[in-house]
Amino acid sequence: MAPALAWLTALMVVPCALVLTLAFFRRGIYGGIEYTVTLENFGLVFDPLYARIFLKSAYIAGTATGIAVIIGYAAAYAIAAAPRRLQPVFLFFAVLPFWSNYLIRTYAWIVLLNREGLITQLLRWVGYTGEPPSMLYTEGAVIAGLVYNYLPFVILACYAPLSRLNPELGEASRDLGASSVTTFRRIILPLTVPGIAAGAVFVFVLSIGNFVTPALLGGGRFQMIGNLVYDQFLTVNDWPFGAALAIALIAVMLLVLMAQSQFADRAAGRTIEARGGADG
Amino acid sequence: MNEPRTLLSIDRVSKSFGRVKAVEDISLDIRENEFFALLGPSGCGKTTLLRMLAGFEPPSDGRILLDGRDITRTPPNKRPVNLMFQSYALFPHMSVRANVSYGLEMERLPAKEIRSRVDAILTTTELVSFADRKPEQLSGGQRQRVALARALVKRPRLLLLDEPLGALDKKLRGAMQLELKRLQNEVGITFVIVTHDQEESLVMADRIAVLKDGRLLQCDAPRAVYEHPCDRFVADFIGVTNFLQGKATADGVLTSNGVKIAGKVPNMLSPGVATVAAVRPERIRLFPSPETANRVAGTVEALAYQGLDLQLHVRTPLSDKPFLVRVTADAVDRQPVSAGDQVELGWDAADVRIYAD
Ligand SMILES: Nc1ncnc2c1ncn2[C@@H]1O[C@H](COP(=O)(O)OP(=O)(O)O)[C@@H](O)[C@H]1O
Numbered sequence: 001m002a003p004a005l006a007w008l009t010a011l012m013v014v015p016c017a018l019v020l021t022l023a024f025f026r027r028g029i030y031g032g033i034e035y036t037v038t039l040e041n042f043g044l045v046f047d048p049l050y051a052r053i054f055l056k057s058a059y060i061a062g063t064a065t066g067i068a069v070i071i072g073y074a075a076a077y078a079i080a081a082a083p084r085r086l087q088p089v090f091l092f093f094a095v096l097p098f099w100s101n102y103l104i105r106t107y108a109w110i111v112l113l114n115r116e117g118l119i120t121q122l123l124r125w126v127g128y129t130g131e132p133p134s135m136l137y138t139e140g141a142v143i144a145g146l147v148y149n150y151l152p153f154v155i156l157a158c159y160a161p162l163s164r165l166n167p168e169l170g171e172a173s174r175d176l177g178a179s180s181v182t183t184f185r186r187i188i189l190p191l192t193v194p195g196i197a198a199g200a201v202f203v204f205v206l207s208i209g210n211f212v213t214p215a216l217l218g219g220g221r222f223q224m225i226g227n228l229v230y231d232q233f234l235t236v237n238d239w240p241f242g243a244a245l246a247i248a249l250i251a252v253m254l255l256v257l258m259a260q261s262q263f264a265d266r267a268a269g270r271t272i273e274a275r276g277g278a279d280g
Numbered sequence: 281m282n283e284p285r286t287l288l289s290i291d292r293v294s295k296s297f298g299r300v301k302a303v304e305d306i307s308l309d310i311r312e313n314e315f316f317a318l319l320g321p322s323g324c325g326k327t328t329l330l331r332m333l334a335g336f337e338p339p340s341d342g343r344i345l346l347d348g349r350d351i352t353r354t355p356p357n358k359r360p361v362n363l364m365f366q367s368y369a370l371f372p373h374m375s376v377r378a379n380v381s382y383g384l385e386m387e388r389l390p391a392k393e394i395r396s397r398v399d400a401i402l403t404t405t406e407l408v409s410f411a412d413r414k415p416e417q418l419s420g421g422q423r424q425r426v427a428l429a430r431a432l433v434k435r436p437r438l439l440l441l442d443e444p445l446g447a448l449d450k451k452l453r454g455a456m457q458l459e460l461k462r463l464q465n466e467v468g469i470t471f472v473i474v475t476h477d478q479e480e481s482l483v484m485a486d487r488i489a490v491l492k493d494g495r496l497l498q499c500d501a502p503r504a505v506y507e508h509p510c511d512r513f514v515a516d517f518i519g520v521t522n523f524l525q526g527k528a529t530a531d532g533v534l535t536s537n538g539v540k541i542a543g544k545v546p547n548m549l550s551p552g553v554a555t556v557a558a559v560r561p562e563r564i565r566l567f568p569s570p571e572t573a574n575r576v577a578g579t580v581e582a583l584a585y586q587g588l589d590l591q592l593h594v595r596t597p598l599s600d601k602p603f604l605v606r607v608t609a610d611a612v613d614r615q616p617v618s619a620g621d622q623v624e625l626g627w628d629a630a631d632v633r634i635y636a637d
Pocket residue numbers: 297300301302320321322323324325326327328329
């Protein structure tokens with residue numbers, strides 16, 4: 001316990017405390033920090049210019065989360081429905097991209113999407129002669145990159161409750177007269193929604209603060225909160241404002257996590273029961 | 281008396297999983313309002329047969345008819361048949377009431393009718409005070425009743441029960457056996473129950489089908505199955521039996537050590553073939569009258585007290601296994617026996633069943 005606590009203090013509490021204190025100071029005229037206490041950095045966070053970037057980040061992260069949940073749940077459902085001995089193989093392939101570097105994975109999308117990239121070449125090959133479509137450096141490219149990167153989390157999070165679900169629950173529903181759609185909506189979905197929530201929170205939290213994917217796939221003009229924070233620290237040299245933005249971002253993430261844990265507590269009872277059924 | 285109506289016909293049904301033949305060429309007619317038991321050892325295909333009746337597994341071969349209508353390919357939600365699962369399969373996120381209402385909601389009945397029918401069945405199954413509980417807050421016996429209520433409330437033509445009492449302890453089982461029978465009488469629904477417990481099937485069923493390795497061996501009333509098992513396996517599986525090995529003669533069996541057992545030999549057993557004679561322990565008398573057809577002397581090895589009855593283990597020259605003899609405690613009071621005593625055993629030729637070995 002003690003070493004863990006020491007690590008946590010060194011790696012989490014101290015940096016967070018530093019960032020938090022930083023946010024209450026003022027930027028020096030030539031960069032650097034002027035040690036007078038102020039709240040104006042937090043006021044600036046709510047400036048429409050920056051608030052809009054917050055909203056846009058939330059929108060991008062939300063869209064990526066929605067798409068990742070739909071694809072990830074469907075994939076997890078298919079894996080859980082496969083023969084038992086094949087499931088570990090499919091799971092292995094689902095998380096295989098994790099074994100390569102995040103940057104390399106993201107660069108792969110540039111190769112795929114750029115004007116003379118693989119998709120354009122494929123279109124040419126099937127006979128398309130018009131303008132190459134502009135796919136790289138768009139909002140869509142950023143969303144695709146985020147979905148791709150975080151999809152394995154969703155698959156794993158959804159697979160867990162789906163694979164534990166007693167298949168006889170679905171059969172009982174059919175036996176009592178429900179169609180397969182109703183069975184999914186009233187039995188399978190409610191019993192596996194904790195997995196969806198866990199996966200969704202993962203994607204959302206990691207996406208909203210992301211700065212690599214927007215920088216590489218969104219192009220220079222494309223800014224999310226993560227890029228803004230990055231710029232404040234490394235380009236503009238306004239560390240106190242960067243710190244305030246970072247604190248605001250952390251606050252949003254904490255809110256999302258707290259909502260999810262509330263939800264998970266309420267759902268815990270039924271998940272345990274669904275597992276008990278599978279054993280019996 | 282008019283012939284009882286056939287509700288369900290299983291017509292030469294088979295089911296294979298890859299190379300495993302789970303059910304092989306079974307034909308059965310189940311009658312209206314009957315309490316029918318499928319009995320057999322674990323792995324003999326009982327669940328598979330039941331799942332085909334419920335619509336979860338398509339038969340590899342054969343047809344299933346309900347009221348004369350072919351339902352072989354009808355999906356489970358379109359059959360007037362309900363299955364009570366071995367695991368109960370209660371919906372864990374729903375209350376008892378919601379579990380029981382579910383099937384009626386699927387029929388899109390008016391809310392008022394759903395309410396009154398659910399209330400009625402909760403009363404019948406003594407679950408009213410648990411209506412708002414979740415399945416995890418119930419005991420095994422209560423869960424079993426919820427599963428039963430959930431299926432019964434649909435008023436199916438046929439209710440299938442897969443080892444419904446398997447998860448209960450022995451005492452509760454006995455009570456629930458009678459309870460199930462009472463309920464079946466009350467609701468007037470045909471029950472097909474699966475069990476591997478021969479005693480349970482004898483107590484509950486109007487007729488029993490004995491299965492082995494996916495095949496139907498015998499289908500008859502409990503008494504007929506008990507008194508006239510069709511083969512050695514059924515005789516062994518149902519109740520307790522003494523087996524004596526030997527060769528068929530014209531009027532009985534000649535055991536390997538030269539003792540003659542009188543009994544009726546089936547026509548298909550020609551003299552000289554290996555046969556086995558079977559005698560139920562309760563058919564054997566101690567100290568028989570001299571004109572008794574089969575008599576043998578032996579030594580009492582042990583006595584086991586079983587309530588009204590005593591079971592004696594008697595060592596005889598007929599076989600290496602002790603002979604099991606069941607006598608009433610009263611009889612032993614009148615004519616005491618104890619371990620080590622020499623006794624004479626006797627039974628009538630009519631009580632001997634002879635099978636191919
Ligand atoms: N889905 C399945 N896939 C492969 N084999 C199965 C399947 N279901 C049952 N079996 C096999 O069929 C046989 C009969 O099983 P089952 O009907 O469950 O027996 P019982 O209910 O009488 O114990 C067993 O050998 C079992 O292993």
